[in-house]
Amino acid sequence: MNSFITTTRRKLLVLAGGAAMATAVTLPAFAQDAYPSRPVTFVCAFPAGSGADVLVRYFANAIQESTGHTIIVENKPGASGSISAEYVARSDPDGYTVYVHSGFSTAVNYSLWNTPAIDPRSDLMGVAGINEQPFYIVVGVDSEIQSIEQLNAYLLEAGDEATYGVSATSGRLLAAQYLSELGGTPVEVPYRTGMEMVPDVVNLGVDFAVTDPVTAMVQEREGRLRVLATGAGRRLDVAPEVPSLTEFGMDVDQMGVWAAYVPAGTPQDVVDTLAGMFHSVLETEDTQAYLRTMGGVPWIATPAEVDERMAQNVELGAYLVDLAELPKN
Known part of the structure; x- marks a missing residue:
């Protein structure tokens, strides 16, 4: 009798222990928050x-x-975006740290370092496209140059007596390809920001x-600058009167893209949830109108499309960095 009771008690303890283990294993799945x-x-x-901060905060507030x-x-400036890109890439892949930035600039940065901290193709995952933004070629509104055709002719005649201003890396890359295609040799005048450059352009410095x-668009609306051409490979509906350099036989197609990214390894369902948040805002008329005031066009893209564009831009960026002879860090 005692043997039977002891054996039965042992069986019950084993069953109870198994149930406890099963509960311990399954409870987190049920307790996990969405x-x-x-x-x-x-x-x-x-x-x-x-300007970047304004765009990021617009989407943060809208979402x-x-x-x-x-x-x-969270603002993490420095090294043309490399610091923030690495910070996100090294963050936990849980969807709670999102990089909202120019994918084109991120791709170009990869070629600006001898030993890049990250490879955006493998260390970041695309979430959603935001907009496409090309850089523009501009002159002061009082300039005698009224069109890109006149600027082309002037630069070929003036040679290194002509000058031009640039600030951001994307501006240098567009200028380098434009001048390479044209055969012009003006002297570069660098500026820290686009706004610091505006007075010299307006005053014909x-x-x-x-x-x-x-x-470009804000200063044109205020009557200070004249926009002559876009670096995109086509005319854009946001500025249909502005020609593309391709219309003059130049093989120039530099279209910057803004998008959202998360660390590689982020669960797909989390990525899809984030993508849905961005898409719901991007599809509104208010957001699309807002993006057009910034000189670009809305780009509603899937995570896979964002990843594909990043890979393409890394290749294009490597070519342009070499063409512009930009120094590597």
């Missing part, structure tokens, strides 16, 4: 108040309003400049 269960951080590669989820913007779309 994403996102805490604030999501959008990382901006430039300081607060910059927070449309979903009710808390979105925080430089003959022309290559600048970002926000500066």
Whole structure:
């Protein structure tokens, strides 16, 4: 009798232990909170108040309003975006750290370092496209140069007596390819930012400049600059009167893209949830109108399409960095 009781007791303890183990294994699955269960951080590669910061905060606020989820913007400037890109790539792949930045600039940065900290093709995952933004060739509104044809002719005649302004890396790359295709040899005048460059362009201190779309469009609307051409491979509906350099026989197609990225290894369902947040905002008329005021066009793209564009831009960036003879760090 005692033997039977002891054996039965042992069996019950084994069964109870197995049930406890099963409960311990399965409970976390049931207890796991749906994403996102805490604030999501959008990382901006430039300081607060910059054009990039304004764009990142627009989407942070719009997504927070449309979903009710808390979105925080964290500015991590430095090294033309390399610091923030590496920070995101090294973050936990859980969807709570999102890099919102120019995919073209991120791709180009890979070729600007002898030993890149990350490879954006393998260390970052695309989430959603935001917009496409080319740089523009501009002159002061009082310049005698009224068209890109006149600028082309002037640069070929003036040689190194002509000057041009650039600020961002993307501006240098467009200027390098434009001048290579044209055969012009003007002297470069570098500036820290597009806004610092504007007074010299307006006052004809430089003959022309290559600048970002926000500066180009805003300053044109204010009657200070004249936009002559776009670096995109086609005319854009945001500025249909502005010709593309391809219309003059130049093989120039530099279209910057803004997108959202997360660390490689982020679960696909989390990526899809984030993509849905961005798409819901991008599909609104207000957001599309806002992006067009910045000189670009909305780019609603899937995670796979964002990854594909990054791979293409890494190859294009390597070619352009060599063409522009930019120094590597």
